[in-house]
């Protein structure tokens with residue numbers, strides 16, 4: 243039931259599609275698909291969203307449907323001007339010119355403000371025109387709104403979408419509960435209603451409206467909750483797709499399979515066997531003109547509260563009841579809710595030298611820069627050390643490393659006998675480098691995968707509202723202390739390992755560099 247008490251087919255349609263999308267791979271939706279990129283003039287849209295759509299189009303995921311793409315933002319642009327902006331960012335290796343121009347022809351642009359009734363009505367007219375031209379049956383159309391916009395405008399944009407642009411489904415103007423005071427009447431209503439909706443679904447009138455939201459979802463617990471409440475008034479949770487693009491990365495998606503489909507790992511993956519886990523995000527470039535954004539948000543909000551915390555959940559969670567999205571997300575929430583409050587002595591704040599030289603910039607950056615890769619290290623079983631020393635090994639720790647990017651790989655550092663006459667031990671690796679093992683396989687880009695999930699109604703790799711709340715609960719007290727100047731960043735050299743204090747923290751956690 244929608245928040246306003248109306249029971250309409252949108253909600254039913256989305257939940258029905260969800261179960262179909264997962265329970266049966268043979269079900270295809272036939273309604274006309276419109277993808278609307280709001281903030282189309284911006285950076286994310288041109289670098290990520292449109293290229294991901296192009297990729298999907300090229301591989302036939304969009305061709306199967308009657309798809310049309312709309313760009314919307316305030317900048318005054320002609321269709322061709324938007325197309326020109328995008329063209330240079332479409333993936334080069336696949337640039338078959340006819341494909342590119344066919345794809346670009348799918349794109350129409352509407353200019354308007356984010357609080358403008360006229361703008362959104364014009365957008366709705368453009369979408370409806372496309373749906374009519376494809377002879378889409380009323381109620382069957384699918385509208386995916388991708389908000390590539392600053393989060394400050396999400397609530398007003400969602401309101402405009404809800405008011406003027408949701409897919410048209412006027413079959414059920416009934417107010418659920420109106421005049422149905424007794425429980426029995428309500429039950430009867432539900433049964434009739436459910437039967438009626440089944441007919442609608444069977445008739446192919448299974449359209450939907452979905453909104454994709456980009457991070458950051460709020461700045462702290464209160465602001466995130468406020469935004470969730472505002473958007474929750476307008477759309478039901480199955481319609482809201484909060485993107486954390488790390489959940490679309492190949493090796494992040496591999497974590498659950500790796501953990502729960504390998505007997506080898508099942509008995510090992512616990513506190514008796516793992517002395518510490520490091521989840522490290524490193525970039526070899528600085529804020530690159532995004533200093534203004536970083537001044538406001540900082541690395542904890544930009545990377546740790548979302549990307550790294552998602553990986554943390556997948557590493558730390560218990561085995562879900564099943565691989566259904568809701569079961570997986572339930573387990574993630576449990577992990578988040580069991581995290582102890584963060585103490586100041588467990589935190590090292592760093593800021594690379596030169597950060598303040600960014601024309602926009604001032605504050606701090608946490609250890610999440612420098613070097614080239616994102617990785618996850620599970621450092622296994624330090625008790626073995628004693629035995630290893632007895633066979634002459636000074637190293638001997640087992641590390642399981644998952645390198646998310648670049649050059650995806652998993653490898654296990656283990657101790658073996660040094661080949662030769664002597665009985666000495668040495669460190670070696672069991673190595674699964676994707677480039678070697680899966681030659682010629684193109685690893686899908688995260689945005690492409692996640693947009694496809696949105697079209698297919700699969701929310702597994704998206705952040706649920708209670709998950710978001712639990713994530714903010716962990717970091718908000720620390721962030722407030724930082725905002726109030728109670729913790730100061732330590733300066734470190736660009737390109738270095740970060741502050742040495744961070745290494746000391748690792749040592750405290752039991753990690754020994756080998």
Ligand code: NDP
Pocket residue numbers: 281282283284285286287315316317356389390391392393395456457458
């Ligand atoms: P931009 O700053 O490029 O903004 C996108 C568009 O929004 C602009 O072209 C502009 O369009 C409009 N806009 C900008 N500022 C405002 C404002 N204050 N009020 C209203 N409209 C505004 O953002 P990005 O494209 O970089 O990012 C979009 C979203 O994606 C953000 O939430 C960001 O945090 C997130 N994100 C971005 C990433 C990236 O790599 N860029 C990575 C991960 C997440 P116009 O003026 O034409 O209306």
Ligand code: BG6
Pocket residue numbers: 487525544
């Ligand atoms: C974004 C952050 O969410 O992720 C950026 O806002 C960061 O600061 C980016 O650079 C990293 O993404 P990826 O996919 O390049 O690791």
